[in-house]
Amino acid sequence: MSKVWGAARFILAHAWATDRRRLVVATSLMAVGYLSAPLVGIALGALTDATVAADVSLAVSIGVAVALLLVLELMMGHFAHLTYFELGDLQQAALTDEVAAITHGGAGLAQFDRPEFAQRLTVVTEGLLRVRVALESTLQLGGLVLQVLATTAVLAVVEPWLALLPLAAVPPVLLADRAQKVLDVARDASAQDVQRSRHLVEIATTGSSAKEVRLFRAAAPLAARQRAAWGASTDRLAAAHARSATLRAAGQVWFALAYGAAVLLVVREALTGAGSAGQVVLVVTLAVQVSVQVSGALALLGALQGVGRTVEHIEALRATSAGPDGADPDGADAAVSWAAGPAAAVHEGEAVPAGAAVPDGAAVPDGAVPVRLARGLRLEDVTFTYPGKDVPVLRGVSLDVPAGSTLALVGENGAGKSTLVKILCGLYRPTSGRVLVDGVDLATLSDAAWQARVATLFQDFARFQLRVRDDVGTGRVEALDDDAALAGALDRARATSLVDAMPDGLDTLLGTAYADGRDLSGGQWQTLGLARTLMREDPLLVVLDEPAAALDPTAEHALFERFVVHADASRAAAGAITCFVSHRFSTVRDADQIVVLDGGVIVESGDHAALVAQGGTYAELFALQAEAYS
Numbered sequence: 001m002s003k004v005w006g007a008a009r010f011i012l013a014h015a016w017a018t019d020r021r022r023l024v025v026a027t028s029l030m031a032v033g034y035l036s037a038p039l040v041g042i043a044l045g046a047l048t049d050a051t052v053a054a055d056v057s058l059a060v061s062i063g064v065a066v067a068l069l070l071v072l073e074l075m076m077g078h079f080a081h082l083t084y085f086e087l088g089d090l091q092q093a094a095l096t097d098e099v100a101a102i103t104h105g106g107a108g109l110a111q112f113d114r115p116e117f118a119q120r121l122t123v124v125t126e127g128l129l130r131v132r133v134a135l136e137s138t139l140q141l142g143g144l145v146l147q148v149l150a151t152t153a154v155l156a157v158v159e160p161w162l163a164l165l166p167l168a169a170v171p172p173v174l175l176a177d178r179a180q181k182v183l184d185v186a187r188d189a190s191a192q193d194v195q196r197s198r199h200l201v202e203i204a205t206t207g208s209s210a211k212e213v214r215l216f217r218a219a220a221p222l223a224a225r226q227r228a229a230w231g232a233s234t235d236r237l238a239a240a241h242a243r244s245a246t247l248r249a250a251g252q253v254w255f256a257l258a259y260g261a262a263v264l265l266v267v268r269e270a271l272t273g274a275g276s277a278g279q280v281v282l283v284v285t286l287a288v289q290v291s292v293q294v295s296g297a298l299a300l301l302g303a304l305q306g307v308g309r310t311v312e313h314i315e316a317l318r319a320t321s322a323g324p325d326g327a328d329p330d331g332a333d334a335a336v337s338w339a340a341g342p343a344a345a346v347h348e349g350e351a352v353p354a355g356a357a358v359p360d361g362a363a364v365p366d367g368a369v370p371v372r373l374a375r376g377l378r379l380e381d382v383t384f385t386y387p388g389k390d391v392p393v394l395r396g397v398s399l400d401v402p403a404g405s406t407l408a409l410v411g412e413n414g415a416g417k418s419t420l421v422k423i424l425c426g427l428y429r430p431t432s433g434r435v436l437v438d439g440v441d442l443a444t445l446s447d448a449a450w451q452a453r454v455a456t457l458f459q460d461f462a463r464f465q466l467r468v469r470d471d472v473g474t475g476r477v478e479a480l481d482d483d484a485a486l487a488g489a490l491d492r493a494r495a496t497s498l499v500d501a502m503p504d505g506l507d508t509l510l511g512t513a514y515a516d517g518r519d520l521s522g523g524q525w526q527t528l529g530l531a532r533t534l535m536r537e538d539p540l541l542v543v544l545d546e547p548a549a550a551l552d553p554t555a556e557h558a559l560f561e562r563f564v565v566h567a568d569a570s571r572a573a574a575g576a577i578t579c580f581v582s583h584r585f586s587t588v589r590d591a592d593q594i595v596v597l598d599g600g601v602i603v604e605s606g607d608h609a610a611l612v613a614q615g616g617t618y619a620e621l622f623a624l625q626a627e628a629y630s
């Protein structure tokens with residue numbers, strides 16, 4: 001019950017904060033609509049009395065009033081529905097925004113690896129689809145409670161004992177609920193037998209299995225099994241139906257007795273002159289309504305219990321986002337305003353804090369990201385274990401990556417290459433050890449400001465089924481509507497001709513989710529993914545994590561070439577580091593430094609010539625690939 005009240009409170013408080021005017025209008029309209037029903041009962045009673053007293057004009061007036069009340073009840077319901085439908089929509093949108101902000105508020109990915117976070121998110125995202133219904137259910141429950149109270153008050157005025165009638169409606173509803181559960185349990189328990197029986201019928205009647213059934217003379221034993229499975233399920237279901245019917249009947253008999261007693265009570269009073277025929281009609285009308293109202297209220301309580309679960313999870317998510325590894329205090333906006341800031345105004349060696357450019361000569365606050373890399377990146381004894389796991393996937397990784405250099409990571413599947421890349425991007429923090437950016441611990445820098453200077457194309461890059469401008473522009477959201485910036489990125493990715501050939505150019509819808517959406521080949525999606533990466537014009541770290549795995553070697557080479565041209569420009573401008581992960585050694589060989597990872601440990605590092613001369617794993621794998629392609 002506390003869950004239901006919690007859910008109702010949450011939904012109403014949220015609706016109040018979202019649009020209080022609509023909430024007041026919806027509540028008022030519903031209250032009027034719901035109160036009309038007991039008033040109809042009262043009016044029908046009065047109409048009967050006026051008819052018995054042969055007071056024609058009063059009877060006609062009350063008749064008109066009854067008609068008006070019925071119209072009012074219907075109309076208010078419709079108008080209230082319109083209002084709370086809109087409000088529910090707004091509320092759903094606001095909560096969806098909030099959950100998205102909580103989900104992506106933090107700079108890191110660690111929360112996605114926590115099973116309880118992932119489960120919560122699943123429950124909440126499914127529950128969000130029902131938020132509109134939750135508001136409707138809450139308001140309807142309020143209306144029904146009001147209706148039951150009003151009906152009870154009217155009945156009590158006629159005869160105090162009748163105030164107990166709503167209570168008499170509770171056992172039948174609870175028994176009906178129990179009856180339904182009995183059936184559900186039996187259906188669940190029979191599901192396997194039903195499934196087996198269906199499968200056996202299918203085997204016996206389909207051509208594909210006919211050969212074997214005949215050859216193995218299996219028809220008779222299969223039929224016997226089918227009969228047994230079918231018999232077991234029907235026996236169980238028949239017993240459940242009998243039990244369920246008995247429970248429902250007991251509830252109905254109980255309410256019929258209470259209803260009969262109430263009617264007898266008022267009929268007796270009418271006969272003794274203490275009451276009137278109108279009161280009999282009033283009680284007959286309202287007593288029937290009571291049963292409907294109570295069952296309606298209990299059904300809504302059940303629905304709200306489900307919402308209660310979603311609400312608990314939303315509140316837990318809110319608490320998570322305020323927690324230690326929750327939102328980045330700078331928030332995503334910091335990255336946006338930083339990226340819009342005039343980086344060129346800051347001289348080499350100086351740094352900018354998240355959200356602002358620092359004027360010449362100004363003191364550099366903590367958390368600042370350098371405008372240009374002077375020294376580069378340094379990994380000191382980095383060990384990393386995924387949240388909730390026991391075994392580290394990176395162990396004691398130490399590495400110097402000078403500013404302006406290229407780093408290639410190679411190694412078998414699962415060696416830890418992508419994990420290392422994600423740590424460099426600031427998506428995960430090392431479990432122990434440090435990553436230094438020009439000598440400053442990455443953990444002390446603003447995540448948002450650092451990530452604003454990282455350009456990446458991942459192995460599992462996103463395929464946003466949006467317009468081309470949105471798919472590409474997401475690489476730098478403040479430039480979504482900047483056609484010149486988009487054209488520049490498309491050009492750098494050599495994607496201009498691809499987009500020019502599309503029916504609506506930058507406004508072409510992508511993907512099969514839309515009737516007029518344009519589907520792309522894997523390579524075309526990837527070209528747009530690269531353009532998205534190249535939206536960042538002044539990165540300090542440029543990463544290509546094996547996005548070309550599905551391409552042939554020539555296509556991969558072309559992709560890397562496009563990438564490298566941009567990376568060269570960034571290196572010259574900002575001392576940017578280029579990092580790529582590839583299984584293709586033809587791509588890797590030109591890197592300044594090649595690092596071979598094995599089981600999360602660096603086993604070899606150096607440039608191509610040095611590693612080949614060393615005659616270790618790299619040399620062996622390189623020779624194998626060279627042979628395969630020769």
Ligand SMILES: Nc1ncnc2c1ncn2[C@@H]1O[C@H](COP(=O)(O)OP(=O)(O)OP(=O)(O)O)[C@@H](O)[C@H]1O
Binds near residue numbers: 113386413414418
């Ligand atoms: N989110 C995660 N949660 C738990 N374990 C993970 C997660 N991501 C990766 N791992 C595990 O970490 C190890 C290293 O994975 P990683 O993706 O870094 O390897 P990789 O060298 O990039 O492999 P590949 O060449 O197949 O892409 C693997 O054992 C993988 O199963």
